[in-house]
Every structure is written in structure tokens, then in C-alpha cells.
Amino acid sequence: MPEHPLFADxxxxxxxxxxxxxxxxxxxxxYAEPAFAEHRSAAACRVVLSDNGxxxxxxxxxxxxxxxxxxxGALRVAVCLEYDALPIGHACGHNLIAAVGAITAVAxxxxxxxxxxxxxxxxxxxxxxxxxxxxxxxxxxxxxxxxAVMAHPGDHDSAWFDSWALSTLEVVFDGEASHxxxxxxxxxxxxxxxxxxxxxxxLMRGHLPPDCAVVAxxxxxLGTPGAVPSHTRxxxxxxxxxxxxxxxxxxxVERACTGVAAAASCTATITAVDPDYLDFRTDxxxxxxxxxxxxxxxxxxxxxxxxxxxxxxxxxxxxxxxIHPMFDITGGACAPHEPEFADHARSPRAQDAAVTIATALAxxxxxxxxxxx
Numbered sequence: 001m002p003e004h005p006l007f008a009d010x011x012x013x014x015x016x017x018x019x020x021x022x023x024x025x026x027x028x029x030x031y032a033e034p035a036f037a038e039h040r041s042a043a044a045c046r047v048v049l050s051d052n053g054x055x056x057x058x059x060x061x062x063x064x065x066x067x068x069x070x071x072x073g074a075l076r077v078a079v080c081l082e083y084d085a086l087p088i089g090h091a092c093g094h095n096l097i098a099a100v101g102a103i104t105a106v107a108x109x110x111x112x113x114x115x116x117x118x119x120x121x122x123x124x125x126x127x128x129x130x131x132x133x134x135x136x137x138x139x140x141x142x143x144x145x146x147x148a149v150m151a152h153p154g155d156h157d158s159a160w161f162d163s164w165a166l167s168t169l170e171v172v173f174d175g176e177a178s179h180x181x182x183x184x185x186x187x188x189x190x191x192x193x194x195x196x197x198x199x200x201x202x203l204m205r206g207h208l209p210p211d212c213a214v215v216a217x218x219x220x221x222l223g224t225p226g227a228v229p230s231h232t233r234x235x236x237x238x239x240x241x242x243x244x245x246x247x248x249x250x251x252x253v254e255r256a257c258t259g260v261a262a263a264a265s266c267t268a269t270i271t272a273v274d275p276d277y278l279d280f281r282t283d284x285x286x287x288x289x290x291x292x293x294x295x296x297x298x299x300x301x302x303x304x305x306x307x308x309x310x311x312x313x314x315x316x317x318x319x320x321x322x323i324h325p326m327f328d329i330t331g332g333a334c335a336p337h338e339p340e341f342a343d344h345a346r347s348p349r350a351q352d353a354a355v356t357i358a359t360a361l362a363x364x365x366x367x368x369x370x371x372x373x
Contacts, residue, residue: 004372006111010362013110014103014355020048021099021106022351028095029346032085035126038064041083042123045098049121052106059139065132066123067141068105071112075369078120078142078320079105079361080150080313082127092128092336093153093329093345096354100151103358108365115370120145124312129168131275133312137319147286147321149365150313151357153345154326155335159282159291160304161324163311164211165246166277169236170219171197171257175266177230189264194218194232196260201236204256211307212249213239235273241307242279243318279307280314283321289367290325294360299327309336323364327357 028041042064046056054068081101082094105121112119122141126132136142152161173193201216208214220233238253240246254270261268282304291301313324329350334340344350 004363004366004370006115006366006370007363009111010107010366011359013107014359014362017048017052017103017106018355020051021102024048024102025095025099025351025354026346028083028098029090032089033083034087035084035128035130035132036064038083038125041098042066042125045081045083045102045123048102049105053109054105054121059136059141061139062125062132062135064123064125065136068121068123069118070109071118073112073116073118073369075116076118076120076144076146077108077365078122078145078148079108080122080124080133080148080316082124082150084126084128086128086337088339089342090345091339091342093341093350094127096153096329096345096350097150099354100358100361103355104149104361107358107362111366115366117365117369127312129274131277131312131315134275134315137315142316142320145320147283147365147368148316149286149323149361151325151327151361153329153336153350153353155328155330155332156305156326157294157299157301157328158304159287159294159301159323159325161280161282161326162304162307163280163309163314164239164241164307165243165279165314166310167238167246167250168273169238169250169253170271170273171234171236172231172269173197173234173261173264173266174231174269175264177228189228190230190232190266191228193261193264193266193268194234196263197234197257200256200260201253204252208249209240209245211241212245214249214253239310243276246276275312275315277310277312278314278318280311280324281317281322283323286321286323286364286368290323290360290364293363293367294325294357297356297360299356299360325357327353329353
């Protein structure tokens with residue numbers, strides 16, 4: 001790929017901010033804050049961006065989200081930073097996502113006026129649960145954005161990313177509390193509704209479209225053999241290859257739960273626990289540019305590995321041109337969400353990878369608005 005005249009300026013900005021971002025990724029790793037509680041992590045990101053010329057503001061209703069802007073060009077790019085942790089710590093490497101995002105944004109901000117860019121670094125809470133980016137979309141944070149970028153650590157390098165669409169639901173079966181022996185004649189049986197629901201959903205799995213799944217798990221108090229509770233709860237995850245199939249399968253699941261509730265003389269209340277996570281739609285041009293650029297920087301970028309995982313970045317990709325490349329930090333030793341991955345997420349190898357990947361993302365965005373050759 002031909003050398004762009006602004007690449008040298010990007011590289012200088014990357015080198016300048018690297019020490020601060022290395023500190024940042026270690027701080028976020030140590031905080032390990034869960035969804036919607038990432039107060040120190042978000043604050044640390046805000047400091048780095050503010051120190052590098054960004055105007056940082058909060059997002060109403062989302063205390064651990066932020067928006068940081070620099071430049072006033074025609075091409076408006078969003079760089080997404082994630083920083084929430086799993087219960088086992090940063091075993092998904094979101095501390096690295098924040099680091100990559102911070103470096104990318106700072107580098108692009110350095111050349112924004114000359115390259116005709118408006119750079120928006122978006123602090124995105126609650127990716128692991130809660131659908132933070134879906135809430136940010138509803139809040140208008142991505143309105144007017146032309147393209148959105150981020151990169152996720154893993155056990156391989158690829159420019160193309162595919163994910164499932166996901167609904168997380170809770171079903172509450174309400175009826176009457178009763179004694180299983182003395183009051184066996186009581187008409188409503190919330191516990192029976194729960195058993196019927198698990199049976200119906202289990203049978204449904206054999207008739208779902210390919211790559212669709214329904215997972216159910218009882219939660220809460222199920223009573224005792226002699227005492228039936230007044231209500232039972234079922235946690236549900238519905239997964240499908242795309243948003244359209246997700247809606248269709250979810251409707252079947254909801255009808256099944258309503259039907260078994262009627263059979264047990266109960267009522268079923270179905271609520272969404274989180275916003276739906278939509279399937280990720282990779283932008284082909286951005287993916288091609290990123291792959292070429294990352295290879296020029298020495299990364300072994302291979303093809304995508306098919307559909308895996310779920311992410312609320314999928315919601316962003318339905319509204320804005322987007323990429324979500326993966327980058328290897330483990331040499332294939334382990335994958336995200338495995339406990340060992342948390343240790344890799346703070347390793348020297350991961351730190352070096354974050355710098356290279358951020359450089360590749362920044363160069364990709366620069367080439368979209370300022371092509372060469």
C-alpha cells in the first residue's frame with residue numbers, strides 16, 4: 001500500500017501517547033469494574049483524551065459513558081472504547097479495547113484538521129451485559145457519524161467479524177401459593193408452568209432454523225416439595241444469525257411461554273433483560289483497507305472465523321459503516337472468556353499488539369477520507 005503523507009504524523013502521536021495508554025490499560029485491568037459500574041475506568045479514559053486535546057462530555061442517563069471530540073472535518077468517525085469486566089476480571093480484554101481506542105482517537109485527532117476529520121471517542125459501558133451501545137444509539141450519540149471502528153483482542157487476527165443476534169428475556173409465571181398435598185386442587189400451578197415451559201422449549205429446539213438456539217434456566221425460589229410458590233422465574237437467551245430471524249424465534253418462544261402459562265392456569269409476564277444485541281455487519285471496504293494496512297504493519301491477518309460471540313457493536317453496525325477486527329494476544333493459547341485470557345490482557349505482547357492495531361485502525365480511517373495511489 002502506498003505511504004500516506006500523514007502516516008508519519010500518526011506514528012508520532014502513537015509513540016507520544018503510548019506511555020499514558022500503557023498505564024491506562026493496566027489501571028483498567030486492575031479496576032475490573034462490571035457493567036454500568038465502570039466509574040474509575042471511564043474517568044481514566046477521559047483524562048487521557050482530555051490531556052490530548054479532546055473536549056470530553058458525559059451522556060445523560062449513563063454515568064459511565066462519555067463522548068470526546070476533536071476536529072471539525074466533514075468525515076465523522078466514532079472510535080469505540082469498552083472497559084467493563086467479567087466477574088472473573090478482564091478475561092475478554094476490554095482494557096485493551098479501551099487502550100486501542102484511546103491511541104486510535106489521539107492519533108486521528110492529531111491530524112484531524114489537515115485530514116478533514118471529526119473524531120469522536122465514545123466511552124461505551126456495559127458490553128458484556130446491559131447493551132450499552134444500544135442505549136448510546138437511543139441517546140443519539142451515533143447520530144451523524146459516518147463510520148465507527150474498534151478492535152477486540154482474541155486468539156487470531158481477522159478483519160472480518162460476524163456475530164449472532166441475541167435476546168435476553170425473563171419470564172415470570174404468576175399464580176397462587178399452595179400446599180402440594182392439602183391444596184393440590186388449587187387451579188394455578190406456577191411450578192408446573194415452569195416445567196411445561198422447559199419441556200416446550202426443549203422440543204422447540206429440534207424445529208428451529210439453522211444456527212438458532214434457545215437456552216433456558218430457572219431462577220429464584222422454586223419452593224419445596226410440599227409448598228408451591230406463588231410465582232416462578234425462567235431466564236431465557238434466544239440466539240439467531242440475524243436480527244430478522246431473532247425476532248421470529250423470539251415470537252415463537254413468547255407464544256410457547258404464554259401457552260404453557262394458560263395450561264397451568266397462570267399468567268406469564270415476559271420482559272427483556274437487556275436491549276437486543278444485533279448481528280454485526282462488517283463494512284467490506286473498511287475491512288479490506290484495515291487488512292491491507294495491518295499486514296503492512298506485520299500482522300498476520302487471516303479470514304474471518306465465521307459467526308461467534310455476541311456484541312452490542314452489532315447494533316452500531318446496523319446504523320453506521322463499521323469494523324470490529326480481532327487481534328491475537330495469546331498465540332492461540334486461549335480465547336476470550338477463558339480465565340487465563342485475563343493474564344494475557346496485560347502482557348507485554350498484548351501491549352505491543354494494541355499499539356500496532358491502533359496504528360492500523362488510524363491509518364484505515366485516514367485512508368477512507370484521504371486515499372492515496
